[in-house]
Amino acid sequence: MFIAEAIPLFLNHCRTYKKLSSHTLKAYEADLKIFTSSTERELEDILDSNLIHDVTHAWLSCPDLKPATIKRRIATLKVFVRWLFKEKYIRAFPQETLSITVRLPKRLPRNLRTSEMKKLAAFSPECSAGSAPELGDQVTSRKAWDRLTARLAIEVMTLTGVRVGELTKIKPQDIDHGARKINVLGKGNRERRVFFPDQVTSTRIRRYFDYAKRNFGATSNDFLLFNGLGRSASEQYLRRVIRNYAEEMKVERRVTPHMLRHTAATQLLEAGVDIRLVQKLLGHASITTTEIYTHVADHHLHQKITKVNIRKRLENYR
Template identity: 30%
Template sequence: MDENIIEQYCDNLWMERGLSKNTLDSYKSDLKNLHLWLDKKSKNLLNCEREDLNIFLSYKMDQGNSVTSVIRFLSVIRGFYSWSKENNKIKYNPTDLLESPKIRRNLPINLSEDDVTRILNAPDIKTELGVRDKTILELLYATGLRISELTNLKITQINLTDGLVKVMGKGNKERIIPIGQNALNYIKIYLNKSRAKFIKTDNNEYLFLSNKGQPISRKSCWKMISSYAKINSQKKKISPHSLRHAFASHLLNHGADLRSVQMLLGHSSLSTTQIYTHVAKERLIQFHSKHHPRG
């Protein structure tokens, strides 16, 4: 029964909110995880109580899950039980009055402009693979794309004439982002001289392809960026998201307003973007201390 109602709930999310397959798969995994745990206690999703959920959240923490992961999981089950209550599948919502773990918001890894330049210059552009990787790095930093947005990018989403990329972000929200001349130049080089090497099948509408001719995966991008960071002796733990952080904080350092950065990043809430102001302020303080005669 639990698995059927999980499918019903996720089908509803897909129809009502247009969530991506990755997000829906994550929701299903979380709810099935809870279902299996409850099943061992001879309970199910529709007859559990708040205390059961409290115990389960503690269990998740004891397993080594981060506070952020547990809060995300709690958000998933809150949504599930709200939907269940609205659709008369339960009389009482067990997540009512359920407290969230407290989280300390960490600042994103702060890459300087020199750090980014070293990473972007790491690929060997004498090879087709190096040109592809260089283009990926340039595009990530130039646009602040999420890695899932980049790996799902199709050639038709790139406007080479106007230098724009059209992106379908979270919740199927569309946004259009300027690419910038450096990234645009490398996209053209990649399309004209390198991409053909990666084409192995007729299904080649995606911009970035793997050596097997498939759309490049998030995992491959993660490994690629980490390897180029290590080549340049980056001691920081660098990920695709690090370039998104750098995109936002460097824009703010150069005077961009917060609302514009929010639109470029595709954040639905300004509060999500505000974390980058702390990074920008920190850089400005360091700059002032280093260069001002009374710093």
């Protein structure tokens, strides 16, 4: 069997048994096609150290490839070869050949400042009654609907830390308004619960669905958020309306859904929430992933200490 012939079998295994997301499957397929694009070799040829070495060295030597891309490609290759060995398509696992380390430059997550979040989500007492009462009983324009959807998506993501892909999969029946919690299906089909702090968000979700019923005659329980045509809001749609809404609210930086997730994590850590609880809320399999946010929290602490300046307070004490 040729390597290219084994790829569909591997992808089907990942789809059927590992229940991996469509995004992960697309990434695996693309990476493996690149690996096999320049050669038609049999599976046992993977054990030839020169094959893997030559391909990975070409990736590492390419100035146009980002370290993160190379790291992902090598990780895909490792998963694929490990599966081949487990399914007995190859006789051994080339551990030494695949022990390649790609170091990524340290990058702090980009989170939004509190002042920016106030512009986006209008976290203020006067807005606690509900969502967008100025719209009346019906949202009359596509733009108004986009704004309403962006506003609710921003609030839910900032308060719960859910990923945008997770948000598009939430159904009305996943929300327990009494307990103020949402059941979320995350990466690797792992289920978890997230919570919103008060009934304000619950009220806004209910009002949003009321608007959807009036606008689109929506009675479906298949999804929570709608696009301007009354269909399920996709990730692409949410990214666009959130970006446009942020620009309209005069936020200078380009706002993405993942920035809102970062913001949720840093806000909780700065408020003193234990990192293990933040890990559970975000659905991180490893706490190492969550620990990157502690650097942001430390930066916040450093700013506060500089502003307070205890030395001057003591020197000026009379």
